[in-house]
Amino acid sequence: MSGSDPETGPDAPMQQRPPLDEKLVRRRQRSRALVTGLVLGALAILFYAIAIAKMTGAGG
Amino acid sequence: MKSVVLSRQAHSISAPAQAGAVADWRDFVALTKPRVMTLVVFTGLCGLLAAPGHIHPVLAFTAILCIALGAGAAGALNQWVEADTDALMKRTASRPLPAGRMERQSALHFGVGLSCFSVILLGLATNWVAAAILAVSILYYVIVYTVWLKPRTAQNIVIGGAAGAFPPVIGWAAVTGDVSALPIALFCLIFFWTPPHFWALSLFVRTDYAKAGIPMLPVVAGELATRRQIWAYTAIMAVAAFAPVLLRLTGVVYGTVALAATGLFAYYAFRVLRSRQSDPALMKAERRLFGYSVLYLFVMFAAVVADRWVAA
Numbered sequence: 040m041s042g043s044d045p046e047t048g049p050d051a052p053m054q055q056r057p058p059l060d061e062k063l064v065r066r067r068q069r070s071r072a073l074v075t076g077l078v079l080g081a082l083a084i085l086f087y088a089i090a091i092a093k094m095t096g097a098g099g
Numbered sequence: 100m101k102s103v104v105l106s107r108q109a110h111s112i113s114a115p116a117q118a119g120a121v122a123d124w125r126d127f128v129a130l131t132k133p134r135v136m137t138l139v140v141f142t143g144l145c146g147l148l149a150a151p152g153h154i155h156p157v158l159a160f161t162a163i164l165c166i167a168l169g170a171g172a173a174g175a176l177n178q179w180v181e182a183d184t185d186a187l188m189k190r191t192a193s194r195p196l197p198a199g200r201m202e203r204q205s206a207l208h209f210g211v212g213l214s215c216f217s218v219i220l221l222g223l224a225t226n227w228v229a230a231a232i233l234a235v236s237i238l239y240y241v242i243v244y245t246v247w248l249k250p251r252t253a254q255n256i257v258i259g260g261a262a263g264a265f266p267p268v269i270g271w272a273a274v275t276g277d278v279s280a281l282p283i284a285l286f287c288l289i290f291f292w293t294p295p296h297f298w299a300l301s302l303f304v305r306t307d308y309a310k311a312g313i314p315m316l317p318v319v320a321g322e323l324a325t326r327r328q329i330w331a332y333t334a335i336m337a338v339a340a341f342a343p344v345l346l347r348l349t350g351v352v353y354g355t356v357a358l359a360a361t362g363l364f365a366y367y368a369f370r371v372l373r374s375r376q377s378d379p380a381l382m383k384a385e386r387r388l389f390g391y392s393v394l395y396l397f398v399m400f401a402a403v404v405a406d407r408w409v410a411a
Contacts, residue, residue: 064121067121067122067123067124068121070123070124071121071123071124074124075124085157085161085164089157089158089161089223089224091157092155092156092157092158093158093224095155096155096158
């Protein structure tokens with residue numbers, strides 16, 4: 040009874056052996072971050088294109 | 100008239116989302132009802148293409164994107180309001196909120212954020228008339244239809260149908276900055292098409308609606324009354340379908356397509372009127388009318404665009 044296993048006991052760092060649910064959450068967070076990044080990138084391009092289209096229209 | 104006492108569940112019955120649940124990005128896409136959006140985008144695009152005048156292709160794309168995002172936002176807010184009733188129906192029980200894959204607050208924030216974004220972007224990219232109509236359509240769908248009419252009256256679909264009729268008007272206004280006779284005629288066509296379309300569906304999923312306490316016409320007034328109402332609204336829809344021809348807003352291309360397509364719609368509606376099938380699994384005529392009604396709207400709007408292009 041000398042205390043808990045440092046790998047699996049209460050003192051073990053959470054990152055060492057994440058439970059399955061945590062893995063799922065991390066995977067979803069990563070995929071959401073990726074999709075959010077792609078959407079923001081697409082919006083940046085769209086806003087640029089809108090600005091050009093509006094300027095072209097105003098000039099023409 | 101048969102009176103049916105409908106009880107709505109007072110407390111939350113959808114599966115509780117896990118504490119700190121992180122919904123998948125696909126759940127947010129599902130929240131926007133992408134299948135419903137197809138028709139919204141198509142009718143909005145047709146309104147835009149049929150409008151006189153010119154719009155830069157990038158701004159046209161942005162307008163259609165905003166119509167799609169606005170419809171998606173309204174769908175998300177609809178699911179936020181109806182999470183509990185969705186849990187009671189087989190057709191909707193697997194949606195992200197009733198299935199417990201997403202926290203309700205996430206759906207609310209997503210819906211409100213997307214609504215504001217779509218309206219502001221449409222206003223900045225095209226004009227504020229189109230943006231105002233988009234805002235009205237979102238508010239109409241969420242407040243007038245989802246919150247007010249749907250749980251209270253069997254006429255929910257009739258009045259609420261206006262929410263789905265706005266896209267061609269928005270598309271038109273995005274080009275012209277105003278609303279004239281043809282977009283109003285297209286609005287009327289979708290408005291009067293909605294009751295036969297939804298009541299055909301509600302005939303063969305009525306047990307689902309009854310279970311959820313939603314007073315759809317077959318649940319409240321019975322099947323026979325619903326079949327008669329489908330027929331009556333098909334007749335009114337036919338008048339709306341021919342209105343653009345009678346008002347000389349469209350020509351022979353649209354007129355010919357309208358005659359054939361509306362005639363077939365009336366034939367299917369008549370078969371529903373004559374049918375006495377009460378087993379939802381065997382309701383072939385009702386399923387056929389529902390399936391054809393979706394195709395009908397696609398064909399009619401494509402005909403409007405084709406007609407305008409031929410005339411130009």
